[in-house]
Amino acid sequence: MKTKIALMGLLGLMAMQSCSETLIDREENDGTVKLTLKVASMDQVPFSKVVNCMTRGGSSPVGICTKINFAVYSYQDDVLTKKQENQDFGSDGFGSASFNLEEGTYKIVVIAHGGDGNPTMTDPAKISFNNKSGLRITDTFLYSADVDITSDTHELELDLKRVVAMFQLKLDDENLPNGVSQLRFEYNGGSSTIDPVSGLGCVNSKQTETIECQPGVMEFGIYTFVRGDSNALKIKVSALNSLGEVIKEQEFQNVPVTCNYITRYTGKLFKNEILASLFNVTLNTEWAGTNDYAF
Secondary structure (H helix, E strand, O other): OHHHHHHHHHHHHHHHHHHHHHHHHHHHOOOEEEEEEEEEEEOOEEHHHHHHHHHHHOOOOOOOOOEEEEEEEEEEOOEEEEEEEEEEOOOOOOOEEEEEEEOEEEEEEEEEEOOOOOOEEEEOOEEEOOOOOOOOOOOOEEEEEEEEEOOOOOEEEEEEEEOOEEEEEEEOOOOOOOOOOEEEEEEEOOEOEEEOOOOEEOOOOEEEEEEEOOOOOOEEEEEEEOEOOEOEEEEEEEEEOOOOOEEEEEEEEEEEOOOOEEEEEEEOOOOOOOOOOOOOOEOOOOOOEEEEEEO
8 A cells, every 4th residue: 555655656746747847848948049138348348347347436437337228129020029128237137138039130239328317219220318308418339230049049249339429628727617507518410319220320419418517627528429411519518507597608610529539629618718729639548539629
C-alpha cells in the first residue's frame, strides 16, 4: 500500500514538472524576441563615464542627460505601432531598455536630454520638444536606425550623437546690475522639432528661453536643432527684473549655428561698448568646437 501511494505521488510530481516545462516552453517560444537596447556612449564618451560623473556630483552637470526616451516603431498592416519607455536618471537600469518584438524590421529612436519632460514621439519623423509648457531644448543626443530583428538579435549597443547647436552669451560686464534677475532669449531660425533620420530640425520654430541669474554667473547658453534650410539665428536678449520688466535689450542678427558647435558671443551687455575683434575657432573637449565672436 505504501509503495502504491509513493508511486502515485511520484507520478503526480512528474506530471506537475511536465506541465511546468510546457508552460515555460510556450512563454519562451511565443514568437517574440527579447531585444535589449543599451546606450554605450554619447558622442565618443562612454555611457558608464557619463553616469559616474553624474553620480559623483550628486546631480546632473550641464551637458549631461537626465532623461532617456526609447521608442521602437513598426508598420503592421500599414498601421504604425510604437513601443516606448521613458527613463529618469537614478531609476533602475537607466540607459538600458528591453522590448519583446516579433521578427521583422523596426525603426529604433533613442533620444537623451536634460529636459524637464518627455518629448512627443508619436511620429518617428518628428520628435518634438514643443509639446508642453516648460519643456525646453537642452543638450540632446540621438540614435536612429532601421534594424532587422531576428531570433539571433538579443542586444544592441547604441552610440548617441549630439544633435543640437549651442549659442552662448559670455558677458564681460564686471557684474550684473542690481535688479536684474533673469535673461530672456527669444530666437528664431532654428527648430524645436527634429527629424531623427536626417538629424536636422524640421519645423520653423520661435523659441523662448528664460534663465535665472545667479551671483557670479556670466555665461548663458541656449540650444536649438539646426534646420536644413537655415543655419543662422536671430536672437533678442532681454534683461528682466523680478517683475518681468525689461531693463535692457540687445539683438543679434544672422548668428551662425552648426550642429555640435558652440557659437559664443562675448561683450558687455550693459555698457555701450562694442568690441571689434573677431576670434578664431578654438577646440572644445566636449563639443566639436567653439566659434568665438565679439559684440
